[in-house]
Amino acid sequence: MTLQTEIESRVSSGLDNEVILSVQDVVVQFPRPKKKTPFNAVNGVSFELRKGETLGLVGESGSGKSMTALSLLGLVPIPGKIIEGSINLRERRIDNLPINMLRKVRGNDLGMVFQDPMTGLNPVRNIGSQLCESVIRHQKVSKSEATEIAFKALDDVGIPSARDRLEAFPHELSGGLRQRVMIALALINHPEVIIADEATTALDATIQAQILDLFRERLSNATMILITHDMGVAAEICDRIAVMYAGRIVETGTIEEVLSSPRHPYTMGLLSAVPRFDIRRPKLVPIPGQPPTAEDIVQGCAFSSRCKFTQENCAERPLLKKRDNRLVACWFPKGEV
Amino acid sequence: MSDKNLDNQNPNPDYLLEAQDLKVTFRVPGGKKLHAVDKISLGVRPRETVGLVGESGSGKSTVALTLMRAHEPEGGKIIFGGQDITHLDQKGLMPIRKRLQIVFQDPYSSLDPRWSIRRVISEPLKAHRYGSRREINKRVEELLEQVGLPQDAADRVPSQFSGGQRQRIAVARSLALEPEAIIADEPVSALDVSIQAQIINLLRDLQDRLNIGLLVIAHDLALVHQISDRIIVMYLGEAVEEGPSDDLVGNPQHPYTVALLSATPIPEPGGDRKRIVLTGDPPSPIYRPKGCRFHPRCPIATERCTIEKPPYIEISKDRKVACWQAGEMDAPRDLWALKDVPLPEGVESAKK
């Protein structure tokens, strides 16, 4: 057992549960127009997902969190591609599957919920037919059985008068209901892993709360990856989080530990920058500078230019190392020398 | 009689920018009316930050644009610096435009992609004949420094800047004419978290230094609480609650405020927060519910709420609420108890 897997298993909430999804050193590369060197949107990401746990991939725009999710689904947009690493679903490698096999994996084994439900739903077909189509493609059932399954799925995600909604078109539903339909669609074939990419970002606060509630109620035992930019959302439903910066995981541990005692300066910075209801109104402490873009490729620690603890060592890239029950990629976690 | 009374309302001398019973409707296809803003009254004192909070469709952005006279109000008054500006024509508005400025949500679409930053920032200066080219250039340099951008930014175009930097440019432009008040419509919601804090702190610093009245419009109650002295909560075009920030958040009276507070995700470990999850979606501003607009989603609605609209009344100094059941729902979090709770490690604390 390597050090990493050892810690992963200790850190993980489902302590001894089997590993469902294992991602090893995945690199997603994009060529850069007019530049010789390519850009690694995901730059050596590894993690394991155990049965029944919810892992949050948290980061800002450009951190590579969404690209990581897309690489799991084999949906990395052209001209990008996975050039290194492996993704295993149980014993089976899924990062190099041909497209027809991949289609089977999506839906059957991996369910996905996107930020904008309109991209996941066909606007000119009613909800029922889209749900049924997915059921019939992945399960051996008759049309009427499929309709029954579709109804149950909608009812399950708390859609009122679900039977009538089968006839509805996506644009006839509110944003919150559409997102529920997307979740129903993701769950309908009982996938092993659910991947939710900014599933609540586009919604209003009270509707977001409804969806988060749904996640908590219906999916508390599901094996799930939640991609979000919002630490607050991650705090609500994740068991474990991995904070990403510039294509790499910089800190990962249980949600309680990371939120109450962040170790990586970036995590600390993110938490200090979020407004929280507090009578003391702790002054928001922004992270200076800008997040790196595809334009600037940094040697060494990618965060060093924005970090207040930067020292000479930071010119060399720190690896994820065990530290206080979690993994941190920093030479001076918490600013300690 | 009562209408006459409203018309004779005098401007509150305390306020720099004031709206009295502002009403804005839009016609929608089918001859129906969309009630975007329904009799909102609010005021911003000089050097004060007022937060206007609501979800999409609550009419908060319409309030901003109507105050700027981009929409024509159907009723009510807009008063700026003691002057009624509700019906001023474009020429009459010019001196007001100089004193009242706006910052938009999306720094990608609020700057002309073909213009240099110098040109962007000097646009309001030129419109108001600020001075010679040299004076304008000097002012642009000053402004760039004020918002923390390098001098060489002036000759680049917006696409060379990140979202946060662009919002700094937009702020610099709104400061150009030394306004007395700025309306900021969702100034940070398009930005990353770490950058949001930069812009919020910038707005706060500038306000302290330049004595500006600030009306911040946002959907994020935590963020508004962070920067505002007073908060007004909107639902379906109407104000439902208003009060000093800490008091409103720590002691909310309207069930909608309570729900918003409970719905805002905060990165705190331990999910033992009391939670109120509202059912259903906000109703359409075209077909509004009778009685209290909030009653179909309200967890504590009574029969009275379905029939009779609650008045917007002052319950204590500076606190107003429109609810028959005001104060019946407990706050999801005891803000005042937080004083003794340690902040997470590494999170800095500084009194406002």
Next chain:
Amino acid sequence: MTKNSSSKIKIPSTGSLQLDLGLVMFFVIVIALLVQLIFLGEDFLDGHLRERLKPPGYNGPQGGYHIFGTDQLGRDLFFRVMGGLPWSLGISGVAVICVAVIGTTIGLIGAWYENWIRTTVLLGVSAMIAMPFLVLALVVTALFERGFWTLSLTMGFIAWTAVSRVIYAEARGLLTREYVLAARLFGVSKWSILIFHILPGLRPTILVMAAFFFAVLLIIESALSFLGLGAPLNAPSWGNMLSDSRQYLVIAPWMMLVPAVTIVWSVISLNLIGDGIAELSRKRARAVEV
């Protein structure tokens, strides 16, 4: 090694292969036009009846060497095609300027006003589009003397409708941009907004439309002349040349090929320019988004 790299000539490029190619092709046309206007004039347009219907490359005792051959009156086709340049390019050039100016103005007026003016403009444009173009051209040529200005202005005043539709839609999109709203709320006058925000935003669209319409009008001009509604009968317009070639198609196909290839060359170059500008502005827009 060093020799090799230093001897490399850097070819200037616009960043779009189509635009480069189109501009080179158009440059050839412009050079030819200048040569025609400065050196050739109308001196070489007369024919020698003894050398009628001679094939390309014919060297006659009277007319000299005919690189493209001659027509039914013994006129040299090379000089005739050159002589047609000012006619064909001029007529469609003037027409395209009319189209761009009228189309942009009407489109902008429709987009700017939100009241009855918009309704009137939109109705008017629809009515114009509904009018049969050829019939109108017939009426005009019947009423006025056929000639350069009649033809170019007629085409210009009829063909702007499509441009105004596109400009209208595009300008309405630009007018909803927040930077336009911001300018208004800062007290910038509407003329400043139109001239400094909206028109520069429309520039790529106008250029693309102009290039395409130049090509379209070139074809229409040829078609009208071919039908006998265009340039005066003896004028060396390309449409007239095509029209003349009809009867001799079998015995003298070069009479048809020479003007046809010229028209195709011009139209392709203009279309490439249009496509190239569109491609560049798309690229630029994408760069702005990212």
